[in-house]
Amino acid sequence: MSEYLLTQVINYGAPLLWLIVFIGGLGAPLPCTVLVIAAGAFARQGILPWHTTAFISIVSVVSGDAISYSLGYYAREHVLERFSQTPRWLKAEEIFRKWGPLSIFFSRFLITAIALPVTLMSGTTRYPFKKWLTYDLAGEIVWILGYGGLGYLFGSQWEVVNEFLGNFGGLTLGIIIFIVGVKQVWNWKLKRRQLSA
Amino acid sequence: MSPHVNPKHRALIFTLTILGCLFILFFGLRVFHAYKKFQGHPPMPPSPTGEVETDVEQIRDWMTIPFISRMYGVPEKILFDAIGISPEGNHKKSIEELDEEYFPEADGYIIERVKAAILAHQSPPMPAAPLTPVPPLTPDSPAVP
Numbered sequence: 529m530s531e532y533l534l535t536q537v538i539n540y541g542a543p544l545l546w547l548i549v550f551i552g553g554l555g556a557p558l559p560c561t562v563l564v565i566a567a568g569a570f571a572r573q574g575i576l577p578w579h580t581t582a583f584i585s586i587v588s589v590v591s592g593d594a595i596s597y598s599l600g601y602y603a604r605e606h607v608l609e610r611f612s613q614t615p616r617w618l619k620a621e622e623i624f625r626k627w628g629p630l631s632i633f634f635s636r637f638l639i640t641a642i643a644l645p646v647t648l649m650s651g652t653t654r655y656p657f658k659k660w661l662t663y664d665l666a667g668e669i670v671w672i673l674g675y676g677g678l679g680y681l682f683g684s685q686w687e688v689v690n691e692f693l694g695n696f697g698g699l700t701l702g703i704i705i706f707i708v709g710v711k712q713v714w715n716w717k718l719k720r721r722q723l724s725a
Numbered sequence: 726m727s728p729h730v731n732p733k734h735r736a737l738i739f740t741l742t743i744l745g746c747l748f749i750l751f752f753g754l755r756v757f758h759a760y761k762k763f764q765g766h767p768p769m770p771p772s773p774t775g776e777v778e779t780d781v782e783q784i785r786d787w788m789t790i791p792f793i794s795r796m797y798g799v800p801e802k803i804l805f806d807a808i809g810i811s812p813e814g815n816h817k818k819s820i821e822e823l824d825e826e827y828f829p830e831a832d833g834y835i836i837e838r839v840k841a842a843i844l845a846h847q848s849p850p851m852p853a854a855p856l857t858p859v860p861p862l863t864p865d866s867p868a869v870p
Contacts, residue, residue: 531787535787535822538789575792684780691763692763698751699749702745704745705741706749708741
């Protein structure tokens with residue numbers, strides 16, 4: 529898939545990249561990070577104009593994200609019909625209010641596997657749009673300019689950057705899952721001690 | 726564990742924790758290997774003569790002939806001539822597609838031909854001037870005019 533898309537990006541240029549990152553923003557599982565890093569290398573080779581490519585890519589991906597947010601926003605009623613006022617839902621809303629900004633920001637570029645659930649959750653919990661947009665935009669700027677910039681810096685050796693960043697995202701996700709699990713087990717132990725005391 | 730904990734919830738948390746460990750192990754090893762590779766490839770300095778690549782090992786199956794031509798500064802015609810294919814209708818096809826269409830029985834034929842054509846076209850490096858040994862200066866050495 530990524531090889532096919534790379535061929536098409538060198539054939540059709542920046543407009544295709546904008547379309548791909550827009551669809552990626554909607555939540556389609558496309559290898560967008562690979563393309564962004566490669567686009568940086570292509571910009572260095574003079575195949576893509578880096579400034580317009582970067583600017584319109586940011587606009588495209590934020591537009592895609594905003595549509596995903598609105599899907600969550602308007603699906604709220606359906607979600608509430610199912611979970612309304614259940615302790616689990618209230619807890620999820622509370623957690624999201626606490627961790628929302630960090631999860632919105634980091635899921636844009638580092639842990640992209642959870643980007644869509646986080647965006648939908650933002651809409652469903654009616655996370656304030658302006659705040660959401662600020663963190664989303666900041667994360668996407670890091671993604672496009674940071675990752676694309678690394679592609680530009682490393683030129684034809686961009687695959688090394690892609691391999692490192694792809695695996696680093698997986699490692700970060702693993703660390704977060706592990707910490708959440710250990711924290712939960714720790715809380716149970718504390719409760720048990722309090723009950724037995 | 727506490728008797729108040731839902732067994733399903735408990736199983737989910739244990740599964741997540743184990744999954745987290747597996748992720749850390751799997752991606753940690755991959756990050757380590759990628760980092761070692763990463764260290765071996767410092768960022769490329771900007772080239773004053775334009776971005777012309779010289780390492781033919783960077784050629785991949787997804788690249789097209791016009792892209793390779795631009796990347797290596799070799800005219801398209803030379804590359805198409807080297808693989809014996811007409812440029813017409815083949816500009817947007819990747820090496821993999823060209824291989825499947827024209828040389829399905831010879832795997833990797835085009836990429837090897839393209840590499841050879843680029844190496845033949847790029848000017849060979851200038852031979853280094855032979856080093857002439859210079860005798861060390863001693864107080865008895867005659868003064869150089």
